[in-house]
Amino acid sequence: MGVESCKILPLESFCVFLTRRAICVYFYIRLLVRYLYRAIHSEVIIMSSMESKVFQVRSNSKSLRGTIPQSVVDSLKLVHGDTIKWSIEIQGNKIIATIEKVM
Secondary structure (H helix, E strand, C coil): CCCCCCCCCCCCHHHHHHHHHHHHHHHHHHHHHHHHHHHHCCCCCCCCCCCEEEEEECCCCCEEECCCCHHHHHHHHCCCCCEEEEEEEEEECEEEEEEEEEC
16 A cells, blocks of 8 residues: 555546536536426416305204315316315414315
């Protein structure tokens, strides 16, 4: 184990190594930028607030039923028989309900 065992790459091999690394980094960054661009420019629908009436189906139950507005149905691409998931979040003095289609 001395200086003789150390390999010194020729300059051309070192440049090829660096070039390959740079190309890999370039394509990775390009892929990341493309992903971020699509995420930012994806179809985002900003909807105003909507109201729906809720009603009681059975007199002996505390559950209520309501109608999902057509714009929400269209946005989530819901069809009869689909399952939706409800999430409830409390932020300060607001209670926020979020629905999403279960795939």
